[in-house]
Amino acid sequence: MNTGELIERFEKKEARALAKIISLVENNSTVAQEILSRLYPKIGKAYRIGITGPPGGGKSSLIERLASQFLKEGLDLGIVCVDPSSPFTGGAILGDRVRMSSLFLESKVFIRSMATRGSLGGLGLRTKEVCDILDAYGKDIIIIETVGVGQIEVDIAKTAYTVIVVLVPESGDTIQTLKAGILEIGDIFLINKADREGADRLAMELEMTLKMKEKNSPTPIILTCALTGEGLDELFQEIKKHRNYLEENRLIEKKRKEIIASEVKELTEEKIVGKTWESKEIKEILDHLVDEIYQGKITPFTATEEIIKIIKGM
Amino acid sequence: MERKLRILIAKPGLDGHDRGAKVVARGLRDYGFEVIYTGLHQTPEMIVKTAIEEDVDAIGLSILSGAHLTLFSEVKRLLKENNAEDIHLFGGGIIPDEDKEELYKMGVGKLFGPGTTISEIVDYLNETFASKQEK
Amino acid sequence: MENENIKKAKEICSETISGIPLKLFYTPDDIKDFDYERDLGIPGEYPFTRGIRHTMYKGRLWTMRLFSGFGTAKDTNKRYKFLLEHGETGLSVAFDFPTLYGRDSDDPLSRGEVGICGVAISSLADMETLFEGIPLDKVSTSMTINGPAAILWAFYIITAEKQGVSPEKLRGTIQNDILKEYIAQKSWLFPPEPSLRIITDIMEYGSKYLPQWNTISISGYHIREAGATAVQELAFTLMDGFTYVEEGLKRGLDIDTFAPRLSFFFDSHLDFFEEIAKFRAARRIWAREMKNTYGAKKKESLLLRFHTQTAGCTLTAQQPENNIIRTAYQALQAVLGGTQSLHTNSMDETWALPTEKAALIALRTQQILAYETNIPNVIDPLAGSYYIEYLTNKIEEEAYKYFKKIRELGGMVKAIEMNYPQREIADAAYRYQKAVEEKRRIIVGVNDFILPDEKLEIPILKIDPRVEEEQKERLANLRKKRDNNLVNKRLKELESVAKGKENIMPPILECVRAYCTLGEICRTLKEVFGEYREKPIF
Numbered sequence: 007m008n009t010g011e012l013i014e015r016f017e018k019k020e021a022r023a024l025a026k027i028i029s030l031v032e033n034n035s036t037v038a039q040e041i042l043s044r045l046y047p048k049i050g051k052a053y054r055i056g057i058t059g060p061p062g063g064g065k066s067s068l069i070e071r072l073a074s075q076f077l078k079e080g081l082d083l084g085i086v087c088v089d090p091s092s093p094f095t096g097g098a099i100l101g102d103r104v105r106m107s108s109l110f111l112e113s114k115v116f117i118r119s120m121a122t123r124g125s126l127g128g129l130g131l132r133t134k135e136v137c138d139i140l141d142a143y144g145k146d147i148i149i150i151e152t153v154g155v156g157q158i159e160v161d162i163a164k165t166a167y168t169v170i171v172v173l174v175p176e177s178g179d180t181i182q183t184l185k186a187g188i189l190e191i192g193d194i195f196l197i198n199k200a201d202r203e204g205a206d207r208l209a210m211e212l213e214m215t216l217k218m219k220e221k222n223s224p225t226p227i228i229l230t231c232a233l234t235g236e237g238l239d240e241l242f243q244e245i246k247k248h249r250n251y252l253e254e255n256r257l258i259e260k261k262r263k264e265i266i267a268s269e270v271k272e273l274t275e276e277k278i279v280g281k282t283w284e285s286k287e288i289k290e291i292l293d294h295l296v297d298e299i300y301q302g303k304i305t306p307f308t309a310t311e312e313i314i315k316i317i318k319g320m
Numbered sequence: 321m322e323r324k325l326r327i328l329i330a331k332p333g334l335d336g337h338d339r340g341a342k343v344v345a346r347g348l349r350d351y352g353f354e355v356i357y358t359g360l361h362q363t364p365e366m367i368v369k370t371a372i373e374e375d376v377d378a379i380g381l382s383i384l385s386g387a388h389l390t391l392f393s394e395v396k397r398l399l400k401e402n403n404a405e406d407i408h409l410f411g412g413g414i415i416p417d418e419d420k421e422e423l424y425k426m427g428v429g430k431l432f433g434p435g436t437t438i439s440e441i442v443d444y445l446n447e448t449f450a451s452k453q454e455k
Numbered sequence: 456m457e458n459e460n461i462k463k464a465k466e467i468c469s470e471t472i473s474g475i476p477l478k479l480f481y482t483p484d485d486i487k488d489f490d491y492e493r494d495l496g497i498p499g500e501y502p503f504t505r506g507i508r509h510t511m512y513k514g515r516l517w518t519m520r521l522f523s524g525f526g527t528a529k530d531t532n533k534r535y536k537f538l539l540e541h542g543e544t545g546l547s548v549a550f551d552f553p554t555l556y557g558r559d560s561d562d563p564l565s566r567g568e569v570g571i572c573g574v575a576i577s578s579l580a581d582m583e584t585l586f587e588g589i590p591l592d593k594v595s596t597s598m599t600i601n602g603p604a605a606i607l608w609a610f611y612i613i614t615a616e617k618q619g620v621s622p623e624k625l626r627g628t629i630q631n632d633i634l635k636e637y638i639a640q641k642s643w644l645f646p647p648e649p650s651l652r653i654i655t656d657i658m659e660y661g662s663k664y665l666p667q668w669n670t671i672s673i674s675g676y677h678i679r680e681a682g683a684t685a686v687q688e689l690a691f692t693l694m695d696g697f698t699y700v701e702e703g704l705k706r707g708l709d710i711d712t713f714a715p716r717l718s719f720f721f722d723s724h725l726d727f728f729e730e731i732a733k734f735r736a737a738r739r740i741w742a743r744e745m746k747n748t749y750g751a752k753k754k755e756s757l758l759l760r761f762h763t764q765t766a767g768c769t770l771t772a773q774q775p776e777n778n779i780i781r782t783a784y785q786a787l788q789a790v791l792g793g794t795q796s797l798h799t800n801s802m803d804e805t806w807a808l809p810t811e812k813a814a815l816i817a818l819r820t821q822q823i824l825a826y827e828t829n830i831p832n833v834i835d836p837l838a839g840s841y842y843i844e845y846l847t848n849k850i851e852e853e854a855y856k857y858f859k860k861i862r863e864l865g866g867m868v869k870a871i872e873m874n875y876p877q878r879e880i881a882d883a884a885y886r887y888q889k890a891v892e893e894k895r896r897i898i899v900g901v902n903d904f905i906l907p908d909e910k911l912e913i914p915i916l917k918i919d920p921r922v923e924e925e926q927k928e929r930l931a932n933l934r935k936k937r938d939n940n941l942v943n944k945r946l947k948e949l950e951s952v953a954k955g956k957e958n959i960m961p962p963i964l965e966c967v968r969a970y971c972t973l974g975e976i977c978r979t980l981k982e983v984f985g986e987y988r989e990k991p992i993f
Contacts, residue, residue, distance in 0.1 A: 022404060025375035033323050067990070096324070097349035099993050103370070104359040107988070110366040116373055121354050123324070334552035334568055336641030339681050339768075342881055342993050343888045359991055360641060363564070385552050386807070386918065390567025416806045416915045434772045434805045435901040437892045 056166030084140035175204035347438030473684035512831035524549030524574035557977030560926035602644030679722035682884025690857030734792030
């Protein structure tokens with residue numbers, strides 16, 4: 007399939023074409039840039055919701071429930087689930103979609119699993135671009151589920167308009183131990199498996215901590231139980247509320263520009279870093295510099311200056 | 321960036337024996353593959369739709385219930401119907417030699433039985449996709 | 456003064472398949488604390504380590520019970536008669552996947568699976584055919600059925616009724632162990648709460664009307680087959696057992712009324728002595744817990760009676776005749792371990808369901824053991840062996856560690872929700888596979904002693920593809936001939952009892968009498984109870 011044909015079939019809403027384009031972009035293939043530039047003008051319609059939180063929180067089951075709600079409203083959904091790649095083997099088991107099996111046959115739902123592939127945050131290297139593609143395809147809502155292994159979950163804020171943080175009572179999470187930043191980025195907090203002991207206590211602790219950081223309106227804290235469906239209506243309403251709030255105050259444009267800015271920064275950094283360490287010249291001089299530092303002749307800071315000189319010249 | 325091979329490990333039909341599928345999934349991960357597991361009780365329709373959305377390179381069906389002839393042919397048919405015949409189909413489980421022959425004739429890839437090692441499956445997949453370069 | 460060679464020898468160690476470290480030889484020092492009365496007792500006396508009866512096999516040989524079923528009820532009926540003719544002493548029903556999942560043969564999801572790995576039973580009529588010419592007051596029947604156990608049991612009870620046999624004469628077992636389904640076998644129907652309600656209803660009904668029937672077969676076999684170690688098999692099975700006891704007590708049932716009818720089902724795997732030690736530890740632990748923790752007073756309540764199946768997962772597809780030998784050793788383990796009932800696998804089961812010939816060899820394996828070796832004549836012959844007593848103690852010790860952990864998690868149901876046993880099993884399965892691939896564990900014919908270019912030379916059973924069509928026809932006829940008004944009435948009655956708190960068996964029996972099908976009854980119950988969905992881990 008050549009690129010033109012692929013895009014044509016994409017525009018005709020063929021799922022296979024969508025999937026193939028996602029792969030091309032995810033694999034950084036040479037045609038990815040061309041495709042993205044063709045699709046870019048169409049981006050901007052989809053509303054992006056990010057779901058993050060420690061593992062075992064029940065994020066996938068929640069997404070399944072949320073998705074059925076959106077489907078009832080006739081909306082078209084894209085769901086992106088990110089799982090960690092093994093740092094040793096580079097492989098991954100992408101096991102989030104398995105908990106959303108009731109959605110498998112819904113024609114309006116497209117689920118894509120991604121591995122982090124070396125990215126250190128909660129998202130894969132090309133997750134943002136994948137969301138862009140789903141946006142261009144015409145999805146109304148895109149839900150992104152992050153890795154949730156306790157690393158830099160805050161990445162999700164760089165790609166979603168509404169960020170939902172999912173906690174559970176017994177994951178040992180007292181507020182103090184939550185990763186810095188997670189409290190800042192949450193637009194909505196969910197305490198899932200609320201039928202378990204400690205749910206109310208956690209909710210109270212959370213409320214007190216958030217009050218201290220509060221800007222204008224209090225951040226909603228919802229107790230949910232994905233099994234029984236309890237709290238899900240409330241969640242759905244809060245998402246709507248948040249979206250309305252952003253739209254009414256023209257904040258979507260602001261957020262979108264923030265997302266784009268961070269994307270550009272990341273891509274630039276990626277490129278520079280890549281170019282730097284792949285350069286033969288730099289690789290050679292690195293060994294030499296390391297020797298010098300080892301012998302006490304220069305410091306790591308001096309060495310850095312040397313390398314930057316070379317980069318500037320490249 | 322090195323292109324990763326994406327494999328779908330699927331449990332079609334009512335068969336609930338997932339020890340093998342899970343061990344294979346883990347094993348493939350340890351050899352650098354990206355593995356998507358469908359969970360139990362999948363219909364051929366669910367499996368094919370998943371395979372297309374995830375743009376997998378291959379589908380591995382795990383069947384220990386004896387219903388392999390029906391299930392493999394149904395998946396094959398749906399792949400054809402959805403223009404996805406380039407997705408490689410292989411599998412494993414309890415499949416007598418006679419049935420294996422019939423499935424091979426249908427165009428199904430290698431079928432692995434009890435006693436197969438993970439490295440055998442990995443070698444097979446690597447060989448099958450050796451020609452697939454980064455596009 | 457130890458000489459160098461002895462010192463070196465003492466340093467050699469290996470481990471059991473479960474990972475328990477082993478010395479090269481055992482001495483009295485390894486069981487220093489041994490107290491015969493406390494740790495063993497005589498067979499038939501607390502703590503029953505040596506066996507549950509004073510006479511064991513001299514009083515009654517273990518039941519030779521081969522798990523069978525395939526195709527239609529008629530096909531399986533023939534196989535049952537064949538096995539009974541050749542000396543089998545108990546029946547064991549293997550159902551096909553649709554039946555295990557409570558679906559009729561004409562359900563769309565049953566396509567391609569009817570009669571393939573067990574017998575298709577969709578209605579009372581099928582059950583009547585299955586036991587045609589087999590008087591149900593003269594045999595004991597074990598049925599491997601879990602999610603829809605209540606219904607298949609009802610089919611059996613009414614079949615007996617039609618034969619003129621009253622329920623209190625019926626002997627047999629329904630597996631009915633839903634906890635291990637969530638953990639390992641995965642043929643569930645409803646979520647845990649309603650499932651436990653049904654199981655307790657069954658225990659209650661059975662203790663009233665079928666005093667000779669085992670209402671649960673608390674199983675470790677499937678847990679082991681899914682990859683668990685011997686210790687995990689023992690610990691998770693017994694924890695499941697304790698949970699069912701607690702459910703019965705919660706309901707207000709008298710423990711000495713329902714406990715005597717709880718039975719067990721274990722695997723007999725490769726590590727010869729570990730398996731025997733496992734069986735002995737099982738008896739001792741159960742007796743102790745039933746007496747001290749649950750306050751059972753009757754002797755019958757303390758007995759861990761069990762059925763054993765030789766380990767299917769240890770059979771090889773390569774050089775399948777070797778499986779006869781594996782099965783023989785594993786059968787020996789079960790007998791030395793004091794099993795009450797035994798199934799021996801057939802050599803061809805890594806390829807298909809057993810042929811008549813293969814099943815016969817499996818039966819003969821038991822008969823040679825029973826009649827030629829003299830082993831059954833002396834009870835628990837390995838007692839007093841330093842190794843066996845050490846290992847029995849050690850396995851018990853390890854099992855208690857799991858009990859503690861699971862109790863800390865809030866009990867077995869909670870542990871299952873958290874995927875705890877499932878994860879332990881998946882890890883153990885993966886470790887085992889790695890050990891085999893790295894040749895730290897040898898499997899003859901598979902990773903060593905291989906025959907290159909092997910050709911399969913044994914006959915393989917083929918299921919007639921017409922079975923599905925035949926079953927569909929039968930169902931269509933049944934639905935035409937029966938009184939459909941009565942069917943709907945009974946299903947409605949069942950629905951209202953399901954929604955309430957009364958015992959679910961009576962309305963199920965009425966549905967069955969009216970020839971409601973399995974699928975129809977299950978659908979009604981699913982609407983009330985919901986369907987279980989697993990959250991898999993790796």
